Amino acid sequence: MTKTPVTVAHGDGIGPEIMGATLQILEAAGAALDIETIEIGEKVYLRGNTAGIDPSSWESLLRTKVFLKAPITTPQGGGFKSLNVTTRKTLGQYANVRPCVSYHPFIDTKHPNMDVVIVRENEEDLYAGIEYQISPETMSCIKLISRPGSEKIVRYAFEYARRHNRKKVTVFMKDNIMKMTDGLFHKVFDEIAVQYPDIQKEAWIVDIGAAKMADTPEAFDVIVMPNLYGDILSDVAAQIAGSVGLAGSANIGDKCAMFEAIHGSAPRRAGQNLANPSGLLMGAILMLVHINQPETAERVHNAWLRTIEDGIHTYDIFTEGVSTQKVGTKEFACAVVARLGQKPNRLKPVAYAKTPPAQPAAPAAVSAAGPGKMELKGIDLFVYWPSRNANELAEAMGKLASDGLKLQMIDNRGVKVWPAGMAETFCTDSFRCRFLSERGTEMGKLIALMQRVSNAGLDIVMTETLRTFDGQQGYTLAQGQ
């Protein structure tokens, strides 16, 4: 068989150990891979490359278009940007597919019949990572949800369901609060769902949906979500299935795909031969299917199921009375290798279709509508106002309105404080002042307004223009407005 070029990164923390185990199993199973090894993550950051990846590594990824990646460490709080997110987005990998399956009675779980696939949007949402400090007291993170981004992921979820003979696609979102961003995601879901009459559809607000998923995951099949909810809930799903160390993930784009475990680099477990390599191995199995080596995927997956069934378990899934042997990463890999060619007796063996995998659906637009009519109506000026007195701010700002623009309201963190604010409302040091013109306005008039505000000694810390799109208001009201 011709070898498929694949780029491999051994990662940080437990990464090198679980990648070593995974590659050992793939090699023993006869996977036809031509491996190019690259270095990414901590070592590269520490050499002073703030991107965490060298140009030669990008070249390898663009050449092979298939990436098997062990987890890497991303600093929390400050420090370097997440290379995982950068890689997924730079390579256009819009769909993150995370199957979470329970293996009752061999791995302890409260959910013996769980088989949920989480399809996580991978390029947008708060993961755009566009953040600002807008005042001494306040940080801001911009949540971006686009129509093409939503269309691509929702269509992918329905196509995935159809290809894998799944019966239902559920959407999780929070459009009772985020009416425009999550509202768009939900709207696009409804538009696309009608094109798949053979598949059931349902929608849950993410909080109660998550509670239901954690309680009765067997009620779900495929769940599609914006990026952040998908990140959080796929960890929850994997953990309640048995262990976060069990689930693999495929990041799929039109040109390039990346396969990994859903968990991170677990630095506390590193270098001790403790980690469960199963999540990365599941990612590698998804890769083998993607590169059209289904027989090898099947051999590896069935040998793994047999190992689990024989009770040979790493610490995270070891249960007294159920497991027969507690093993380390290396011993677990050897146990899987020893079972290549075997199938499980009680767990259902897997069978992968021998035809090439269908390509992800082309991201066809649902609405062929053009850009429509955009009309400028006004501006929100966020102003630093440490005295926190909204009435005084209104007096100062109101005087500066002209050219048909009127100060319509002032809010603090989204709740209206002028006119008719309440003394009980807690205010921070920055306020949003909304100037609107009924007839519409021009950018020059908004710039002139900003100039007057600045000349009056007020500090504008952030701005957002206010527009209508085909007559529809492109901004929300403040709470209490």
Ligand code: NAD
């Ligand atoms: P984590 O997933 O690395 O580990 C959390 C805990 O889960 C571990 O302490 C361990 O008890 C358990 N665990 C995880 N994987 C396991 C395995 N294979 N076998 C056995 N037990 C396992 O989460 P974290 O501690 O929040 O993150 C550590 C680092 O990983 C951070 O820097 C984070 O940014 C990074 N991270 C990377 C990726 C990725 O590379 N795709 C994903 C998530 C987190």
